[in-house]
Amino acid sequence: MAYTDVIYSVDAGVATVTLNRPDRLNAWCASLDADVRAAMREATDDAAVRVIILTGAGRGFCAGADMNVLQGIQDGDRATRPGPPAPWDAAAREDFRKQYSWFPAVPKPIIGAINGPCAGLGMVLALYTDIRFASDAAVFSTAFSRRGLIAEHGISWLLPRLIGMANAADLLFSARRVEAAEARALGLVSRVIPHGDFMADVTAYARMLATEVSPRSLREMKRELWNAQFQDLGDAIEAANADMAGSFASEDFKEGVAHYLEKRPAAFTGQ
Incomplete structure (x- = not known):
């Protein structure tokens, strides 16, 4: 453009x-x-x-x-x-x-x-x-x-x-x-x-x-940080707990564990 x-x-x-x-x-x-x-x-x-x-x-x-x-x-x-x-x-x-x-x-x-x-x-x-x-x-x-x-x-x-x-x-x-x-x-x-x-x-x-961190983590953490400005602690904990299942099921979580165990650079996809 x-x-x-x-x-x-x-x-x-x-x-x-x-x-x-x-x-x-x-x-x-x-x-x-x-x-x-x-x-x-x-x-x-x-x-x-x-x-x-x-x-x-x-x-x-x-x-x-x-x-x-x-x-x-x-x-x-x-x-x-x-x-x-x-x-x-x-x-x-x-x-x-x-x-x-x-x-x-x-x-x-x-x-x-x-x-x-x-x-x-x-x-x-x-x-x-x-x-x-x-x-x-x-x-x-x-x-x-x-x-x-x-x-x-x-x-x-x-x-x-x-x-x-x-x-x-x-x-x-x-x-x-x-x-x-x-x-x-x-x-x-x-x-x-x-x-x-x-x-x-x-x-x-x-x-x-x-290059070194998960794009999915960046995306989710940014949303959590800004939304937390309008939440009390309990609400922030509940929101994070609700997000946790999605992170465990993500491809970036699998890659985050794999690259650490295999001692190689991460290849995150943001998925």
């Missing part, structure tokens, strides 16, 4: 979706919104893809909504604003069928590779990825309070779960700059990587997931 605002590539089981408006720090607009959804759909439908990386071209990840979009909204022009899309997966829980909360419904792990500035809507999107790695050149800001806006698109739900209520309030109220080291200390990202090694290290991690 041809894309206008993303670069899409696949190698060794890893699809990389690169936001490609570097002259605008990959600021979000309707065409970028559509391209990202299309690229994620292509990665989902491709059986050869097991892991997805989301990153940005140039020196930024995503600077938030394009100022032309914001200006258009101020002027009453809704054509510049991405409209609510159809649900990514009509069978997913309703929480994951909203305009920007559909990443959890993508049945493959999404790694947010935060290569540079990440602000506003860009930060919301990053927080919906499953794992976040940051370059040491990355900087974060919620940005909304400095535009007269609110905690948009579920970030008031996401941030406290990641960094606690008081830290979430700090970042939302102040919209201050958060450097990569502080983002790691707060729990916004899992790892900070030197910028020169960044994409190589992120890709190596993604390839490890794509």
